[in-house]
Amino acid sequence: MAGDEYELVTIYDIAKATGLSPTTVSKVFNQYSDVSEKTRRKILEASEQMGYIPNAQARTLTTKRSWTIGVLYIESSGAGLLHPYFGGVIEGFKKVATSKGYDLMFISKHIGGKKGGYLEHCKLRGIDGVVVVLPDYTDPYFKELLDSDIPCVLLDQESDLKSTISSNNMDGSKQAVDYLYGLGHRSIAHISGGTTYAGEQRLQGYLKAMEQLGLTVLPEHIIQGSYDYTVESGQKAMEQLLALEHLPTAVFVAGDNLAVGAMLAMKKHGLNVPEDMSIVGYDDIEMAKYLTPALTTIRQNTYALGSRAADMLICSIEGGSEARPQTDQIAVELVVRGSCREV
Amino acid sequence: MAGDEYELVTIYDIAKATGLSPTTVSKVFNQYSDVSEKTRRKILEASEQMGYIPNAQARTLTTKRSWTIGVLYIESSGAGLLHPYFGGVIEGFKKVATSKGYDLMFISKHIGGKKGGYLEHCKLRGIDGVVVVLPDYTDPYFKELLDSDIPCVLLDQESDLKSTISSNNMDGSKQAVDYLYGLGHRSIAHISGGTTYAGEQRLQGYLKAMEQLGLTVLPEHIIQGSYDYTVESGQKAMEQLLALEHLPTAVFVAGDNLAVGAMLAMKKHGLNVPEDMSIVGYDDIEMAKYLTPALTTIRQNTYALGSRAADMLICSIEGGSEARPQTDQIAVELVVRGSCREV
DNA sequence: TTGAAAGCGCTAACAC
DNA sequence: GTGTTAGCGCTTTCAA
Numbered sequence: 001m002a003g004d005e006y007e008l009v010t011i012y013d014i015a016k017a018t019g020l021s022p023t024t025v026s027k028v029f030n031q032y033s034d035v036s037e038k039t040r041r042k043i044l045e046a047s048e049q050m051g052y053i054p055n056a057q058a059r060t061l062t063t064k065r066s067w068t069i070g071v072l073y074i075e076s077s078g079a080g081l082l083h084p085y086f087g088g089v090i091e092g093f094k095k096v097a098t099s100k101g102y103d104l105m106f107i108s109k110h111i112g113g114k115k116g117g118y119l120e121h122c123k124l125r126g127i128d129g130v131v132v133v134l135p136d137y138t139d140p141y142f143k144e145l146l147d148s149d150i151p152c153v154l155l156d157q158e159s160d161l162k163s164t165i166s167s168n169n170m171d172g173s174k175q176a177v178d179y180l181y182g183l184g185h186r187s188i189a190h191i192s193g194g195t196t197y198a199g200e201q202r203l204q205g206y207l208k209a210m211e212q213l214g215l216t217v218l219p220e221h222i223i224q225g226s227y228d229y230t231v232e233s234g235q236k237a238m239e240q241l242l243a244l245e246h247l248p249t250a251v252f253v254a255g256d257n258l259a260v261g262a263m264l265a266m267k268k269h270g271l272n273v274p275e276d277m278s279i280v281g282y283d284d285i286e287m288a289k290y291l292t293p294a295l296t297t298i299r300q301n302t303y304a305l306g307s308r309a310a311d312m313l314i315c316s317i318e319g320g321s322e323a324r325p326q327t328d329q330i331a332v333e334l335v336v337r338g339s340c341r342e343v
Numbered sequence: 344m345a346g347d348e349y350e351l352v353t354i355y356d357i358a359k360a361t362g363l364s365p366t367t368v369s370k371v372f373n374q375y376s377d378v379s380e381k382t383r384r385k386i387l388e389a390s391e392q393m394g395y396i397p398n399a400q401a402r403t404l405t406t407k408r409s410w411t412i413g414v415l416y417i418e419s420s421g422a423g424l425l426h427p428y429f430g431g432v433i434e435g436f437k438k439v440a441t442s443k444g445y446d447l448m449f450i451s452k453h454i455g456g457k458k459g460g461y462l463e464h465c466k467l468r469g470i471d472g473v474v475v476v477l478p479d480y481t482d483p484y485f486k487e488l489l490d491s492d493i494p495c496v497l498l499d500q501e502s503d504l505k506s507t508i509s510s511n512n513m514d515g516s517k518q519a520v521d522y523l524y525g526l527g528h529r530s531i532a533h534i535s536g537g538t539t540y541a542g543e544q545r546l547q548g549y550l551k552a553m554e555q556l557g558l559t560v561l562p563e564h565i566i567q568g569s570y571d572y573t574v575e576s577g578q579k580a581m582e583q584l585l586a587l588e589h590l591p592t593a594v595f596v597a598g599d600n601l602a603v604g605a606m607l608a609m610k611k612h613g614l615n616v617p618e619d620m621s622i623v624g625y626d627d628i629e630m631a632k633y634l635t636p637a638l639t640t641i642r643q644n645t646y647a648l649g650s651r652a653a654d655m656l657i658c659s660i661e662g663g664s665e666a667r668p669q670t671d672q673i674a675v676e677l678v679v680r681g682s683c684r685e686v
Numbered sequence: 687t688t689g690a691a692a693g694c695g696c697t698a699a700c701a702c
Numbered sequence: 703g704t705g706t707t708a709g710c711g712c713t714t715t716c717a718a
Binding site for chain 1: 396397398399400401403404409410411430437441442444446447448449451453454455463466467468469574603607629630633634635
Binding site for chain 2: 714
C-alpha cells in the first residue's frame, strides 16, 4: 500500500532518544507548563531532528476532539461549490477555522461508499462541528443533524436549536427599494427567491419598505422565482412580468443570477435596461459589474459571513453545551452601477 | 465540551449484547467471509438497534488508512474556491471519491493554528492522497509534497513524479484557430495565460495551428496575460493590443475571464465585438453565454477533469508504490456563440 | 467459524 | 518536574 513508506516516528522514539518518558514528550507538545525549559528544548530538538509529526487520529482517540469541522452543502444539482455565494462563504470560513487549528472536511450522505446520513457521517469521523450552507431543507437526514447535539452554524436559515447567521436581508431590500424610490420610481415589482429563508426575508423587506414609502404593491408585481436562483428562472419570471398589462418602471430582483435572466428576457423582447425598466439585483456576483449594463445590486459580504460563521461555530464547539445558540446578521451594501435610471 | 454527549457504542458493547466476541463483530463490519450468516445477521441487528457507528480514527490507527483525500489549492488571493474552474473540478472529484469511500479535506500550510507545511499537514492527518489544483508552483512546501511518497494527482501541470491530468490544451487552441480561419480570418492574435502550464500549452497550440495553416504570427500579436487569468489582466492585454498599428481581425484569448476584460477594453475604445474584432475565449465559464455578445469559447469539461483525477488518484493510492504515475488528457469542445464574424 | 491477546500512537490520572 | 499505567476503539495474527 502507498503510504506505508513513512518513517513513522512516535513519542516513544523521541522518549528513547532523549532518555525521557513519553508522557513528558506528550506534555511538551501540549503546552503543559510543568516541563523544565531544558527538557522542553531537548525534546523539541530531538523531535525536529528525527522528523516527528504527531498523529491526529491517536490524539483524537483519547481526547475525543478531532479538530475537524464538517462542511455541509447541497449535493444534488450542479450547484454547490459552483455557486459564488458558497465559494465566498467557505473561503472566509476556512480562513478563520484554519487559524484556530481546525481543518475542513466535506460531509455527505455517502459514507465509506455506502449511503448513510449526515449525522452518521459526522459521528464516524468524529466531527467537532458543522457549517451548513445551502442545504436541502426538506432532507430528513438534514433534520436529523439539526436535532442532534453536534454544534452547527446555519447560514441563511432560522433555527432555535443551532446558531444562525445571515446577511441583513430585510435591510438589503429596503436599500434597494429606497434607492429606486429616490430615483423617482413608484411602481416597483419584485422577483423573489422562492421559498428559501433568504428569499422570504427579502420579500418581507421589500413589502415593508414599500409600505413605509406609502407605495402600493400590486399582487401581480410579485413574481416567484425558483429557489435555486438560476438565470433560467429569472428569465421565466421576467417573461411573466412582461406579459402584464401594467408594467412597473423598476424591479427589485432577489438574486443576481435571476437578474441576469431577467435582463436577458427583456433583451429578447426588445426592451432595454434601464431605459424601459430599472433593475436592482442582489448578491453582487463577480459578473455583475461586467454585464451590459453593469448591474446595480445589493452586495452580500460572503467572506464576512463565512468568517463570522466560523467564530460562532468554534465558540459553540469550545463553549460546550452551556453555550446557547447565537444569531447574527451581516450588513449589506448597495452598489450603484448602470441598471437603474431616474424617472 | 460539546459532543461528549454521544452515547458511544463500541464493538465491545455489541459483542456483549450478542454474546459474541469483538473480533467477530469487527469481522462483520469488514466483510470477512468467515462469519456464519446467522452470526452476521445477529450482529447487524444488534448494531442497528444499539446505534453502533464505527470510529474512523480507531480504525485508521491500526490500518494506517484514513480514507481521506487532501485538497490542495492556492491559498493566497481571493481566488481558489471562487474560481469556477476549481469548483467544477472539485465537484467532479468529490463525486467519484465519495462513491469509493473517501472523504475530502482541505490541506493548508497552517496546522493546528501554527504554520507548518503541506506535507506535514498530510502526515499529521494521515491523508491517503492529495489532489492538487491551482497551487502556488513556486512554494517550497508544495515542492516538498511533490518529492514525498504521498500519492498525488496534479491538474494542469507536468511532473515525472506524480500523476497528472489536464484538458487537451493544444487541441483547444487548434480548434479555436481553425474556426477563426474557417471564418476567413488570417490575422489572429493571442492573449496568453502567462507562464502557467496550461497557458504555455495553449500558446504552443496556437503557434502550431497557425503554422499548419501557413499563417504568420507577428510577435507583437502575442500578448502575455497574467497567470491569474483575471478580467483586469485581460483588459490590460487588450489595451496593449489596441495600441498597435496593425490590428488583427481576431484574437484567441487563453481564458474567458481574460476575454471578458478584453471585450471591456474594446468597448471603452468604442470598438465592437465581433464587428471590429472577433474573439474566442477559453473555459466556457458560466457567464460566457450571458455576455453581450455571447462569447464563443473552448469549453473545458471541468467535471470530467475532476472525476478522472479522482480515478487516477485512487488508483495510485490503492495500487501502492508499484503503480506508476499516469498522465491523461480530457477532450475540449468549441462552443460557437456570437463573438466571431466572417470576414 | 469463533475468540484471546497484543498493539496502533497518544493522553491523562496519579504517583513519585 | 518527571514517569508509570491504563485505556481510547479498532484490527489482526494466531490459536482453538
